Amino acid sequence: MKLFARDSLRWKLVWQLLAFQAGIIVLLALVLTALIIRSDIGGMLADPQAIDLVSHAVERNQEGSLVLMTTPELAQLRAKAPGLWFILRSESGEILQDGPVPDIYSILSTHLDRISFVDIRDKASPYVLSAAGRTTESTAGTLDVMVGGVPLIEASFAVLFLSNLLLFLVLVLVALIAVIALPWIVGRAFKELSAVAGDAERINIDRRGARLAHAGVPLEVRPLVHAINDALERLDRGYERHRRFILDAAHELRTPISILQTRIEAMPTGTTQTRLCADAGRIAALAEQLLDLQRIDRNDETFSRVDLVVLCERVAADLAPLSIASGYQLALDTDDRPVFVMGSAGALERCVINLVQNAIEHGGQRGDIIIRVGPGGVIEVSDDGPGVPLAEREQIFEPFYRLHPRERGAGLGLNLVKEVMSRHGGHVTVLDSLAAGACFRLTMPAC
Known part of the structure; x- marks a missing residue:
């Protein structure tokens, strides 16, 4: 800063x-x-600097008596002020005076030791009675000095x-x-405001219900803190209403979708039946994705030891009819050896289902969709479609993002995969498949 x-x-x-x-x-x-x-x-003041010049010019002779030395400073002062006069008295009562001392001040010479500071202003020209007195220290000892006839200073100034x-x-x-x-x-x-700002930075969609503390916050800033807390309260209520609506809608959709799929499967086999089956599968997938959003939001799934091989076999068996109806060959590539990870079997299964459904949606309705399970907690789902442009391989994991605005799907599947992987301590990446299509790789800590 x-x-x-x-x-x-x-x-x-x-x-x-x-x-x-x-x-x-x-x-x-x-x-x-x-x-x-x-x-x-009114009146004029004697310049008190003359006191220092006079006291520095006083010394003691060999007999110990006070004598006045004509120093250059004193000579310069006398040239500037010919009427210079002064009276000084030592601690022992010695008196030394020089110049035209006014009679009125001669009387003070014997009492000068009782005056430590004085400024006398004369209000009548030529101001001969203006004088200044101080007690000073010099080489001759402590002296009480009074001077007059020196340059004058206007009292007001x-x-x-x-x-x-x-x-x-x-x-x-x-x-x-x-x-x-x-x-x-x-x-x-404002120290407490820094703590409030830190609390605000930590508030996100996963920490709903958090509020900013107002203890110790300056009184003038508390209305702002209260307003922010009220806004957070309104956002929490709105988000909860939105969440309940999505959850209820997704649950209500599952029954009619199941009925629809059953009736479509009972129709005579043909192109129309295949297309309707694929469309119903997309609707069912969307409903499941909406439910997945709520499951991830609650974050109440328990982790256990999961065999990725068994999990992928189950996904391949469930989605084989849909993939064949959409024009693909779905294959599972595994060593048949178990690959264990710690996680939620339901969440991981939905991840693989979303990747396979994504391949069905974007694979060009031709070629193979291959599910591979590798050691170290790796699952890959690849297709023979056009692939994902390099510049958009990060953006496709954002919610509601679609490569082409008019394409079908809500853009939730890959975001759900990313969130589930994050909660399992893993990550999802996009690679180029061997057949120039897209390859999505899930990597999780093996156990």
Whole structure:
């Protein structure tokens, strides 16, 4: 999954929340700016950077007294601010001052140790009373410094800059929280949805009655889960009605089909009787296939040891009249040695019957249909017909698929064969027969 997928709900929430927070902070900054501009803050602030320049220029001489060194930074400051003055006091009470200190501040020199932070604004030009005081650390020790006569900063601008800087830092912090914490929070909130999606992937026609769990699912998503469960309930009811209808119809058809076949067999032998017999056989086969669908769906057949040779002999005997009536010669090729597999005798017999009926239907009404039983649980049913195109050898096992749309049959027989083989741990494949027709091979684990 892409980290910033366009359709990701997680990142949609992150970007929308981030945009909302940024908008709120920008709006707050604008309101704050307007209030500062309209408020009467007034006055000019002394640049507090001068305090660091002065404290770094103070050292102690050999006698241990405070002395002021003319550092390049201090010289540059004096060139920029000729009226520079300062007062500083050490922890031991030593006082050092320089420049035109206003009389009002000279009094503070003895009490400077009691002032750790001060910004004094002068509201009248030329703002000579604007001053700044801080307690700083220098090579001469801890100093309490007050400076004035330095470059000035408009108070409104300073407040505006600091307040907007604070808002910017808040925006950065909020953005980090949104980008880092929110995806994690959303991921934890949607963790149960992954489990629900896994349950949904496992639901198929063989697991009817399964429903999606809603425990732990976020409240906002529960209506969707309930709607899906209701839809599954409706599908199950519809499928059950459909299954019962097919089962009832197939059962009801068996009796009239048997009567029809009996009456056709009693007719005088001829072309009409042969065709009617073949048509009745196809109808009977369709009814049995519908019943097979229900048997496979119930999956209640028990497995036992089955002899494939005996099974194929029984199929050949049952379908010989139908194949002969349809113009074929039905033959059984086996070594007469038993070939045992574990499975459902009824289901495997219906597989072979479906393959033989498929050969009767598509073999061109000529040639031979051969049932071969080989060692290792292999059964082959081959014919002399046109065969199956290579491109369609996988599709013919899909339900209701027919090679030719107008051909007779419902397209269920081969799908039933595939399903039965799957339940027996085997598979069915299509090969070219020796006579260029089709050859269907059933392979099952021998026992």
